[in-house]
Amino acid sequence: MSSAVTTQELTLVEGVRDALAVEMGRDERVMVLGEDVGENGGVFRATEGLYEEFGEERVVDTPLAESGIVGSAIGLAMSGMRPVAEMQFSGFSYPAFDQLVSHASRIRYRSKGQYTCPLVVRMPYGAGIHAPEHHSESKEAFFAHEPGLDVVIPSTPADAKGLLSSAIRDPDPVIVMEPKRIYRSFRGPVPDGEYTVPIGEANVRREGADVSVFTWGAMCEPALGAAEELAGDVEVEVVDLRSLSPLDVETVTESVKKTGRAVVVHEAPMSGGFGGELAATIQEEALFYLEAPIERVTGLDTHVPLHALEDFYLPNAARIVDAVESTMRV
Amino acid sequence: MSSLPDPLASIDHDRPDSDVYRVLDRDGSVLPSASVPDLTDDELRSMYEDVRLARRFDERMISLQRQGRISTYAPMTGQEGAQVASGYALDGDDWVFPTYREHALKYVHGMDLTALLLPLRGHRDGYAIPDDVNVLPEYIPIATQLPQAMGFAWGKELQGETDTVAMCHFGDGATSEGDFHEGMNFAGVFDAPVVFVCNNNQWAISVPRERQTASETIAQKADAYGIDGVRVDGTDPLAVYQVAREAVLKAKCPSADELRPSLLEVVLYRFGAHTTADDPSQYRDEEEAERWRRWDPVNRLERFLYETGRLDSETQSAIEDRVEEQLSAAIEEAEAAEADVSELAEHLREEPPERLEAQLAELESIRERYGEEAFRHS
Numbered sequence A: 001m002s003s004a005v006t007t008q009e010l011t012l013v014e015g016v017r018d019a020l021a022v023e024m025g026r027d028e029r030v031m032v033l034g035e036d037v038g039e040n041g042g043v044f045r046a047t048e049g050l051y052e053e054f055g056e057e058r059v060v061d062t063p064l065a066e067s068g069i070v071g072s073a074i075g076l077a078m079s080g081m082r083p084v085a086e087m088q089f090s091g092f093s094y095p096a097f098d099q100l101v102s103h104a105s106r107i108r109y110r111s112k113g114q115y116t117c118p119l120v121v122r123m124p125y126g127a128g129i130h131a132p133e134h135h136s137e138s139k140e141a142f143f144a145h146e147p148g149l150d151v152v153i154p155s156t157p158a159d160a161k162g163l164l165s166s167a168i169r170d171p172d173p174v175i176v177m178e179p180k181r182i183y184r185s186f187r188g189p190v191p192d193g194e195y196t197v198p199i200g201e202a203n204v205r206r207e208g209a210d211v212s213v214f215t216w217g218a219m220c221e222p223a224l225g226a227a228e229e230l231a232g233d234v235e236v237e238v239v240d241l242r243s244l245s246p247l248d249v250e251t252v253t254e255s256v257k258k259t260g261r262a263v264v265v266h267e268a269p270m271s272g273g274f275g276g277e278l279a280a281t282i283q284e285e286a287l288f289y290l291e292a293p294i295e296r297v298t299g300l301d302t303h304v305p306l307h308a309l310e311d312f313y314l315p316n317a318a319r320i321v322d323a324v325e326s327t328m329r330v
Numbered sequence B: 001m002s003s004l005p006d007p008l009a010s011i012d013h014d015r016p017d018s019d020v021y022r023v024l025d026r027d028g029s030v031l032p033s034a035s036v037p038d039l040t041d042d043e044l045r046s047m048y049e050d051v052r053l054a055r056r057f058d059e060r061m062i063s064l065q066r067q068g069r070i071s072t073y074a075p076m077t078g079q080e081g082a083q084v085a086s087g088y089a090l091d092g093d094d095w096v097f098p099t100y101r102e103h104a105l106k107y108v109h110g111m112d113l114t115a116l117l118l119p120l121r122g123h124r125d126g127y128a129i130p131d132d133v134n135v136l137p138e139y140i141p142i143a144t145q146l147p148q149a150m151g152f153a154w155g156k157e158l159q160g161e162t163d164t165v166a167m168c169h170f171g172d173g174a175t176s177e178g179d180f181h182e183g184m185n186f187a188g189v190f191d192a193p194v195v196f197v198c199n200n201n202q203w204a205i206s207v208p209r210e211r212q213t214a215s216e217t218i219a220q221k222a223d224a225y226g227i228d229g230v231r232v233d234g235t236d237p238l239a240v241y242q243v244a245r246e247a248v249l250k251a252k253c254p255s256a257d258e259l260r261p262s263l264l265e266v267v268l269y270r271f272g273a274h275t276t277a278d279d280p281s282q283y284r285d286e287e288e289a290e291r292w293r294r295w296d297p298v299n300r301l302e303r304f305l306y307e308t309g310r311l312d313s314e315t316q317s318a319i320e321d322r323v324e325e326q327l328s329a330a331i332e333e334a335e336a337a338e339a340d341v342s343e344l345a346e347h348l349r350e351e352p353p354e355r356l357e358a359q360l361a362e363l364e365s366i367r368e369r370y371g372e373e374a375f376r377h378s
């Protein structure tokens, strides 16, 4: 960061809000729509103050209908607007799934480039806040599986601002999944004014020579915690992917070539999760550099339980330490 | 949008254009044009006791949530009269498809109080449907229960159970979802014995009813699907009972020219917050809530019972005592419940997936080596 850049200490959700405010100020076509995003400022306060600042035509409380929100946002995007749609929780995005995977992802493709879909869909996701049923899902693999959709996930306040700003400027549809467990759990420096983080670039959050831990979103915290615990014995490199689609294959491969060992951490269930995709990519690109099998530390192959057992569902630093140690034993 | 009628005005019986069915006046007296539904004195008193219990349940839950003893809770104050009364309209074999707010409805249809509390304590146990209680677990994704309730009612009928009705509750916000339209449409087409109950409490979190639909009423939406739509004063338990009972009876035994399904628009107001995580002062006028509080369903039923000699202060204080005892016992029981990690794998499939069992075994070994503390995230 150049010394001319001034920063503010913000939470992750404030980083989101800042991106929306800056981008709406920069480009009149940018508008926000969703449930409770207006006067109420969003149930997580991600749109707080935007309604007062930009008015009801650009910050729109819609009827309670996710398919309607995303479908109309697709239409708005095709017409030349730059809609940012909010799904109140990712667990409620499924009525809109059809619009996303049947349409948003393939408008450019179907129209042979004549029409595009510069749409952003934001959604808080993930467990760990003792929420009711359906409020804790981590289904990023659903969206990352769909060609034509970008999927980004910030883990720091600065990335929350930078990735969302890039998503808004992107000419194609981008899903921004926001780890709500860390919405307010810490503050970090966020550059003032216009600030973007390129989509498709992973972030090495801690350098290390012995094992690479690949992760994203709220799982960066236990991964960094495990790295800290092991420091001295094992030097762990923690790579925050930030973007699942497109995936930064180069950073992933370079890290594995350096360390020779890989652990993938995500809170979604293991089977069919994005960790499998990552493991396959590593084998394709760096098999002969691997000194141990790739380990996965993930959520369980079950639904996120109600909160009495939630802590047992989520990966934690102990499980990551254990996986790292087991790759080191090989 | 401003041309739409003020919902409060439309429940004001002084207005000649009011199309909202009601039995009781605001002060609990029976309107000259109405008659008291066919319920015994004991049934009326027990309806009152359940409504009182619901009000106290709400007060206790909000306080438990503030003390961190339960998770997010959706209050029902202002809506408990309609919940209890619509439950009273059902027969024991009928089925209930509730939302996250229908605590009192579930209770009157047979769930015990502890079961209502368990999910709020983070346990799945309270979702289980006891053998003799026909109540589905709360539906949290909005409007998803409508097509399901329709299909359930249809399925029972196809299997020869022609005397079973599914009653499906939802809010005004739910009427915007595609599932609302699909459920209503199927119900009409397949003539399923289902009663849709829209609790129009005027707000979907911060979004007012006018933002959900430009149609004048929600009941009129039934026309589009060829089924009956009725508006009823949801702060009048006797009116809700009457209308819901008629809908249930028609669903079971329609006359030749009638279809079984109905849509009831229950016009009322959520007096408090959407959930304990919500702050209504962000988006609505406290004055509006105050005006609606004059139509408090608990007071109205209570006044009616006193005025007609069905309740006295002695009986009432016995009721209060029972309510407090029942609540305290249920809270104590729910707080004693403990969860076991093995439950994570239970009931996912008939046979637990092998991979999940292996994951649990690994978890157990981590727990042995690193201790329980390693699992504390928050």
Ligand SMILES: Cc1ncc(C[n+]2csc(CCOP(=O)(O)OP(=O)(O)O)c2C)c(N)n1
Residues within 6 Å of the ligand: A035, A064, A066, A088, A092, A095, B101, B140, B141, B142, B170, B171, B172, B173, B174, B175, B199, B201, B203, B204, B205, B270, B274
């Ligand atoms: C499909 C879906 N989208 C969003 C939500 C988040 N949410 C929970 S309650 C609610 C408002 C519901 O309003 P309404 O249907 O009127 O019912 P009420 O809560 O007022 O009884 C919203 C948007 C959800 N639970 N499900």
